[in-house]
Amino acid sequence: xxxxxxxxxxxxxxxxxxxxxxxHYARLSNGADATPDIVDAILEGAAELSEDILAPLxxxxxxxxxxxxxxxxxxxxxFKEAYAQFVAGGWQGLSFPTEYGGQGxxxxxxxxxxxxMGTANWSFNMYPGLSIGCINTILRYGTExxxxxxxxPLVSGKWTGTMCLTEAQCGSDLAQIRAKAEPQADGSYRVxxxxxxxxxxxxxxxxxxxxxxxxxxxxxxxxxRGISLFIVPKVTVNADGSLGERNAVTCGHIEHKMGIRASxxxxxxxxxxxxxxxxxxxxxxxxxxxxxxxxxxxxxxxGIAHAEASFQCALPYAQERRSMxxxxxxKEPEQAADALIWHADVRxxxxxxxxxxxxxRGMIYRAAQLADKMFDAAKEGEPAKYEELENRLGFYTPILxxxxxxxxxxxxxxxxxxxxxxxxxxxxxxxxxxxxxxxATLYEGTTGIQALDxxxxxxxxxxxxxxxxxFTATMWRFSRKHLFAAGRVGNMAxxxxxxxxxxxLLTTRIMLRASKDRELVGSASFxxxxxxxxxxxxxxxxxxxxKAAELSANGQGKESKDFYQxxxxxxxxxxxxxxxRADGHRSAALAPTWSVMQVDKDHFxxx
Ligand SMILES: Cc1cc2nc3c(=O)[nH]c(=O)nc-3n(C[C@H](O)[C@H](O)[C@H](O)COP(=O)(O)OP(=O)(O)OC[C@H]3O[C@@H](n4cnc5c(N)ncnc54)[C@H](O)[C@@H]3O)c2cc1C
Numbered sequence: 001x002x003x004x005x006x007x008x009x010x011x012x013x014x015x016x017x018x019x020x021x022x023x024h025y026a027r028l029s030n031g032a033d034a035t036p037d038i039v040d041a042i043l044e045g046a047a048e049l050s051e052d053i054l055a056p057l058x059x060x061x062x063x064x065x066x067x068x069x070x071x072x073x074x075x076x077x078x079f080k081e082a083y084a085q086f087v088a089g090g091w092q093g094l095s096f097p098t099e100y101g102g103q104g105x106x107x108x109x110x111x112x113x114x115x116x117m118g119t120a121n122w123s124f125n126m127y128p129g130l131s132i133g134c135i136n137t138i139l140r141y142g143t144e145x146x147x148x149x150x151x152x153p154l155v156s157g158k159w160t161g162t163m164c165l166t167e168a169q170c171g172s173d174l175a176q177i178r179a180k181a182e183p184q185a186d187g188s189y190r191v192x193x194x195x196x197x198x199x200x201x202x203x204x205x206x207x208x209x210x211x212x213x214x215x216x217x218x219x220x221x222x223x224x225r226g227i228s229l230f231i232v233p234k235v236t237v238n239a240d241g242s243l244g245e246r247n248a249v250t251c252g253h254i255e256h257k258m259g260i261r262a263s264x265x266x267x268x269x270x271x272x273x274x275x276x277x278x279x280x281x282x283x284x285x286x287x288x289x290x291x292x293x294x295x296x297x298x299x300x301x302x303g304i305a306h307a308e309a310s311f312q313c314a315l316p317y318a319q320e321r322r323s324m325x326x327x328x329x330x331k332e333p334e335q336a337a338d339a340l341i342w343h344a345d346v347r348x349x350x351x352x353x354x355x356x357x358x359x360x361r362g363m364i365y366r367a368a369q370l371a372d373k374m375f376d377a378a379k380e381g382e383p384a385k386y387e388e389l390e391n392r393l394g395f396y397t398p399i400l401x402x403x404x405x406x407x408x409x410x411x412x413x414x415x416x417x418x419x420x421x422x423x424x425x426x427x428x429x430x431x432x433x434x435x436x437x438x439x440a441t442l443y444e445g446t447t448g449i450q451a452l453d454x455x456x457x458x459x460x461x462x463x464x465x466x467x468x469x470x471f472t473a474t475m476w477r478f479s480r481k482h483l484f485a486a487g488r489v490g491n492m493a494x495x496x497x498x499x500x501x502x503x504x505l506l507t508t509r510i511m512l513r514a515s516k517d518r519e520l521v522g523s524a525s526f527x528x529x530x531x532x533x534x535x536x537x538x539x540x541x542x543x544x545x546x547k548a549a550e551l552s553a554n555g556q557g558k559e560s561k562d563f564y565q566x567x568x569x570x571x572x573x574x575x576x577x578x579x580x581r582a583d584g585h586r587s588a589a590l591a592p593t594w595s596v597m598q599v600d601k602d603h604f605x606x607x
Pocket of ligand 1: 166
């Protein structure tokens with residue numbers, strides 16, 4: 001298997017030249033320390049950890065998996081030592097406040113780190129990754145006592161955290177949650193219930209695990225308005241932060257999974273476990289969803305991580321493996337056959353992977369800038385600005401999570417395809433990437449749920465199409481600037497202008513039809529999400545191409561001419577070969593509902 005190499009050249013091109021992160025950081029109240037030198041040193045350090053420590057454990061971690069015995073979960077060989085190095089490097093605290101031991105850097109710095117760590121070893125990345133949601137929840141809703149009790153060890157990575165939402169009967173529909181919390185005379189609570197599929201719910205990496213649990217108070221209203229949020233530690237924590245008794249939280253078993261097998265997915269039994277409420281009673285779901293946008297961007301990264309990993313392995317294979325001759329004549333006459341990379345269909349696969357990884361990276365880097373500004377507004381006490389940014393990020397989130405994870409699976413499968421039959425064989429690692437990628441469209445809200453969130457909640461109900469008008473206005477601004485540019489960038493600008501108009505028209509037509517046929521939102525939502533993803537990615541490819549053309553022409557870029565040329569060519573491939581798929585999704589989104597709804601529920605199959 002090709003060893004992982006962090007794609008630092010592309011990361012730097014996008015950060016510094018396309019999205020101008022140095023200027024962005026200079027405008028943030030916590031950006032002073034994120035100087036180009038410091039950010040670059042962080043990139044180098046995260047790349048080293050990912051390449052040298054985490055990537056070598058990826059295959060062995062998959063083979064060995066996590067083990068469960070007598071309630072104890074052991075992570076695969078090498079994970080403990082790797083986690084200790086992660087903690088020693090201060091990686092968990094990069095973007096958390098200095099008062100709790102973090103380094104106070106903008107959130108995006110953590111995004112760059114997570115991309116590299118996750119591409120090297122997604123299973124490993126899940127342990128510190130889940131802590132982020134837990135830390136953010138305590139930071140935002142915890143009392144001062146809860147913050148000082150739990151945050152320092154979570155921020156340092158000494159402890160990890162979880163998010164316990166799902167129960168056997170409900171994952172998407174949290175209104176059905178049954179876990180209960182009984183108030184105690186001393187103001188604490190006793191939590192009882194079973195949570196399933198809890199990532200990092202039990203493991204041997206840390207001495208304590210802090211669970212954030214959704215449960216109902218006695219007499220709470222039914223549905224989502226009766227859910228509260230609780231902190232339940234695996235080992236109780238004394239007021240001074242020292243460890244107390246083992247709490248009544250036990251791991252019933254861990255799941256045997258298709259992929260990310262080194263990440264422990266636990267069934268957790270809470271049996272009158274001691275906990276404390278976090279936030280207001282019955283407002284737990286609202287609190288949980290505050291950070292859903294950032295958590296979902298974390299999962300969107302998984303799409304590009306697996307695309308990148310699979311591409312990095314497929315490319316050298318296609319350069320070395322030989323099969324037949326190129327259709328236009330021998331390319332390597334001294335060899336028995338030409339390399340796979342000479343064949344147009346293999347190039348199609350490689351370029352699709354590259355386009356997904358690098359186009360998706362652009363989408364995530366822009367969303368990360370919005371997240372930086374949003375956290376800054378919260379810190380600076382600017383609620384109106386915070387809300388505006390949260391809404392903007394809220395529009396990106398389902399598209400990034402839904403579209404990029406679907407595309408990540410395609411890219412991972414294409415990597416296997418480039419390897420031919422060898423892609424199906426374990427030793428080559430390609431089938432592991434495809435298995436690991438598969439979960440990303442399921443957890444943190446399935447693609448179906450992302451699609452409903454986008455079309456139903458954000459586009460139609462929430463803004464009556466305004467969020468699409470806002471984003472397409474950005475596309476038009478780009479188009480106007482480059483409309484008459486020579487060559488490919490001009491073509492892209494004109495295509496984008498057409499797509500911007502089309503996206504708004506599509507939205508309006510769905511809005512009008514949905515007012516007469518309520519099933520339309522559900523029947524159109526997946527195709528609408530995919531259409532939006534393809535068009536949004538086109539914009540981010542055009543941005544990269546335009547910048548590459550500009551820097552190549554004026555000679556002021558940090559990269560080589562070949563690098564810029566390859567960017568423009570990959571963008572052109574995207575516009576010609578992948579963007580047209582949007583038309584199929586548009587037609588399907590506009591199709592009347594009858595073809596999906598007319599089949600009688602008993603007529604799907606006849607035995
Ligand atoms: C490996 C792994 C790790 C996980 N980690 C965590 C974790 O750390 N914490 C946690 O709390 N949970 C976790 N989960 C749970 C995960 O978030 C849920 O499995 C997921 O949200 C889907 O819920 P479900 O499995 O109940 O599927 P369901 O909700 O039953 O959905 C089944 C199908 O129906 C569709 N569907 C459901 N409702 C609708 C609707 N109204 N309209 C249209 N379609 C609909 C869905 O899109 C899906 O295709 C994890 C799961 C796995 C497998």
